[in-house]
Every structure is written in structure tokens, then in C-alpha cells.
Amino acid sequence: MHFDIDQYYSRMNSGEVILAYKGSISSELITNVLEVIDAKLEDLIIKKSIKKKLYNVLVESLQNLYHHIDDLPDTSDGKFDVHFGIFVITREGERYKVSTGNFIRNEKIQPLKDRLDRVKAMTKDELKDLYKQILNNQDFTQKGGVGLGLIDMAKRTDRQMAYQFNHYNEEYSFFNLDIYV
């Protein structure tokens, strides 16, 4: 049986939801969301440094989604929009959680998992060194990224991140990443 994305989305939508979205992830959408959330965070959060951290994590999460979503080959049944992704921002007590979800081709799981585990196991100084090393040596990828998004978020949140890969079919899985600010 397929992994049930609707059920998963409703589960994500529990607790104190600040913003939730399910659908096509485009550049325009990101612009709109960032504008809306900027105003909302201004009202919600008193401490400016937390607001900035959350906003930064949000930018990187949304742009990671934008750059790395894999499209299911056949969306003609209309179930999923092109460039389909999910993101939800919730408040859990004093913390904020940014969750994203997207399809990923199964062969990409292991490399991504390795990368996430490596980043999660690094100390703050190691992350800082790795960040600088990549910044100084890497060229832009074809997608226009530099492969720094995950490292940047881990650095800012002191590695407060969790992930999950849910099997969807022989070719695709649904990748979920939670980042706590």
C-alpha cells in the first residue's frame, strides 16, 4: 500500500499551527509565503534573534524543497501538483518546528541519509569549518545551489533536526525533515 500523504499531512497539522501548505512549490509561492510569515512572526515572536533564526531556517527549507523535489512520473490522476511538496510550521511550547515533505527517488535516499547523519554527528566547530570549506571551494550546482542548505540549518539550530523516509513505491519515497528552532 502507498504511504498515505493526506493522513501524514493531517498528522503534521496537529498542535499550534502557524502555517501549513500542501501543493506546488514555486518561486512565487516562496516569495508569498516569506512575506506572509515575516508579518506573522513579527506579531508572534518578541525575541528578534529567534525570529531571524526561524526565518533563515524557513528560507533554506523552502529553497531546499524548491531545488530538490523529485516529481512523480505520472501526475495525470491529478492527485499531486507538479513539484509537489508539503511544509508546516508549528509551535511546540518554546520551540518552533519547520517540517517539510517531498518525493525523492529511492536511489537518492542512501546518499542523503549519509549526509544527514554526518551533519548531525558534527560538532559546532566542525560544521563551521565544513561550511567555510564548501563555501570557498564549491562551484554552483546546475540547480543554482551550493549544497550548503543542510549545513547552514544544522549550524543555526545546533543540529536540532530529525528525518524520515517513507516508502511510497518501487521508485519513490516521501522524505520528511523536521527542524527545531
Place this chain on the structure above:
Amino acid sequence: MESISIEATTKTPEIKMNPEDGVIEIKGRSIPENSIEFYRPIIEWLDEYAKNPNKKTTVNVQLEYFNTSSSKCILDIFKKLESLKRARNEVVINWYYEEDDEDMLESGEDYESIIRVPFKMIEIVD
């Protein structure tokens, strides 16, 4: 050569580059999905400027947010300034950060450690 003046948008910063007085300003948010396009004219301008620069170049960077895509382009700008300094020109880099924004201060320190030009760290107090 011409000066550059670009207005800020929700995703890109205000840019001012004046060859007459050698003052360069980058201010606001730099969070486009793909920053190469936005920064290309700025890098090209710096290449042209380096041929006949002002005796002193002052760069004011006052960013509220920047994403990882921009971080690479910003480093490219600093590298141009590093070359300018190596060619025996005076280069002053002022890195502004808001009070309590330790991430932004740290970013400035990261850039400073990569290029060999000292930064002046300036805290903006509300």
C-alpha cells in the same frame, strides 16, 4: 564608468556602487532561489572598476538575511575586493549586524577568515 543603483525587493538587496568616491553598499535581504543572475552585473562592475579604482574603496554590507545561494556570490564580491587590496589599493569593509544577531556576526567573521582583508564589525543598536 557608470555607477550602479539597484532598488531592494523582497528577495534581493539594495545595491549602490559609485566609481567616483569608491563607495559600495549592499543593504537588505538577499534570499533569491538563484542568486547568480542577480549578482552577475555586480561582479562584472567590480572587474571593470578594478582596472582604474579609486584610491580608497569602502564597502558597507548591511544584510538582514542572506541565504546559502547568496553566500557564494557575496564571497565572490569579497574576493574581488581582496585582489583590489593585493594590488595595493586601500579597501575598507564594514560589516553591519543587528544587536543580538550572533549568526550574522559569525557570518562576517567567516568571510573575514577566508579572505585576507580585515573587516570592521559594526553593531547596530535599536
